[in-house]
Amino acid sequence: MFKHTLYEFLLLASFPMSTFVIKPALFDDLEQLNDLMFELHDEHHIQSPELFKTAEEIEQEKSIARYLDNPECLVYVARIEDEIIGFVSGHFCELISTVSKPVMMGSVDELYVLPEYRKQGTAKALIEKIEATFVDYGVKQMFVEVWDFNQTAISLYENQGFGHHIHWLRKSLSER
Numbered sequence: 001m002f003k004h005t006l007y008e009f010l011l012l013a014s015f016p017m018s019t020f021v022i023k024p025a026l027f028d029d030l031e032q033l034n035d036l037m038f039e040l041h042d043e044h045h046i047q048s049p050e051l052f053k054t055a056e057e058i059e060q061e062k063s064i065a066r067y068l069d070n071p072e073c074l075v076y077v078a079r080i081e082d083e084i085i086g087f088v089s090g091h092f093c094e095l096i097s098t099v100s101k102p103v104m105m106g107s108v109d110e111l112y113v114l115p116e117y118r119k120q121g122t123a124k125a126l127i128e129k130i131e132a133t134f135v136d137y138g139v140k141q142m143f144v145e146v147w148d149f150n151q152t153a154i155s156l157y158e159n160q161g162f163g164h165h166i167h168w169l170r171k172s173l174s175e176r
Contacts, residue, residue, distance in 0.1 A: 020085060020122060022129045025068060025075035032084040033064045033077070040112040047149050064089060064110075076129050078113065078122045086113035088126035092139050106134035108144040111153070127160050 025033060042055035067073040067089050078086040088111045095105040108130060113122045134142055144162060146153045 020078045020080050020117075020125070022076050022078055022125055025064075025077045025087065027065075027068055029077055029084060030065055030068070033075070033087055034059070036084065036087055036112050036114070037062075037064055037110065039114070040110060044147070048147070067091075067109075074130055074133055076126055076133075078117075078126055085117040086122045086126055087111075088123075088130050090130050090134075092134055092137055095141075103141050104137075104139045106130070106137075106139040106142045108142070111144075123156055124160065127156075131160075 038055045038059055041052070041058045045052040045054050064075060064087075067075045070091070072093060073089065073091045075087060075089045077084045088108060090106055090108045092104065092106040094102055096102050108127065111123055111126060113126075131142060142162075143165075144157055146157060148154075
């Protein structure tokens with residue numbers, strides 16, 4: 001009778017401009033997910049080719065299929081009918097450090113939305129979904145690393161309640 005879960009219904013109501021739904025990724029999604037991962041890494045390489053490997057190089061070393069195989073990893077897709085328009089991947093574990101107290105943590109590892117679907121609530125919905133799952137799994141803190149050139153993503157995460165917890169600075173020594 002009804003095609004959508006309550007979460008999907010609320011998602012559709014929250015973002016009426018878009019008619020996407022958020023679902024766990026399936027092995028059948030791998031081809032589209034690999035294409036989106038390629039686009040993500042290509043965008044990074046274009047922004048800073050001196051820092052990032054090419055998407056082709058990364059494609060040989062990293063596969064989102066590993067996330068689908070690992071019970072401590074999550075992948076959600078934003079879908080409009082049969083097309084995946086974005087995805088988020090992440091993992092959760094106990095963060096153990098020699099200086100800080102142990103804590104169950106979740107990490108957003110990748111977040112990507114096709115350019116034509118940006119600024120329509122897709123990324124926000126993906127973050128909210130993975131965050132809700134982390135909470136269900138007992139995660140107490142959520143982390144994300146964002147490159148400084150990606151001010152749009154930084155703003156998105158800050159609007160979702162993320163704040164600085166450490167400043168990791170870099171200095172190039174090759175230009176001496």
